[in-house]
Amino acid sequence: MPLIRLQPHPFTSIPPHPSLPDDAPRPELRPYIIAALHEALDLLASIPSTFTADPKLRPSSPSQAKVKLLRKWRHLSSAEPATVPGAAGSGSAGPGAQNKTDSESNSRSRSEFWVCRQSEHVNARADGTASWAEFQEGLRTDHAQHEMEYTPTVSAVEKLLDWNEAHIGEIEVDGVTFKDVEMEVNLITHTFKPSFLISPRCFISLTISAAYHGHPSTPSSHGAEQPPTPEAPSFLTLQIPLHAAAPSTPPALLKTISASIPKRAVLANYASIERAELRSRSTSPSASGSSQSKTSSSYTExxxxxxxxxxxxxxxxxxxxxALGGVPKAVVADVGLFIGWTMRRRGTAAT
Structure with a gap:
């Protein structure tokens, strides 16, 4: 079964860490990250051909960019092999190494409902948009912490594990060289209003983020193919759900998780992939302009x-x-939340 999936993985399936016991087989760190990044690139490449776009673009104030919303059903079968061999609970170990959650998920086919959004933002420190540097600072750096700052429902982020970036180094996947690769596990809590009607949700998420350059040309979110700016930076963040079932979670870690979960909280799951890349488009001069050559403008997709x-x-x-405020509406709203937060950080948002 793939790493990037809705069904959560046990802690026994992730790479070694000083806080994790070494009495069970675990995947090596670099092969695990390579497998996850490969899956993320494949999923991103499949969006134009396998997702169905809504007929109209969606607004997300105060962002000037409209949002393209897409959806798909992804069908997973128990016949699919494990992505990373050698991990307990990954499908390559014996049946006794799997906990009940994984055994149940692998015993039948599963379908996942995926939602995708795409938006194009002028590369500028201006109202309604953000510069490439601001995208990097807001989404690439301290991803979970910043998400809590601009997302009203995220009320707490507890870092459970992180891996030393120096131990990972550069990684090449499908011809793309990833740098500044980071991996961590967070417990993320969402709270809602009215709290007496909707219980908090807690998610245990393994996050991998990495920067890269020179990604191959792909269609832009609004149709026409636009090449990335030559050697321009891009970054990718993916999140893999974990669960904290007692048999597969170290007691000390389980104690930390239990102490951080609020009363009445429900343990929920999500998986995601997120990419930002700098692109350029050529624009023709205006009829009254004196220049006869095309000009180039850059934007973040x-x-x-x-x-x-x-x-x-x-x-x-x-x-x-x-219509009922589910995931499609929430992911579109995130665009405006991030742009509004970015504007407030630089002091340009309306008060």
């Missing part, structure tokens, strides 16, 4: 795809609904 399950008593059909 921001893509995010996710699958999630809020669990508890919220039906899946409600979670999939735009």
């Amino acid at each position: 921001w893509t995010m795809a996710t699958t999630s399950d809020a669990a508890g008593s919220i039906p899946q059909w409600v979670q999939r609904s735009w």
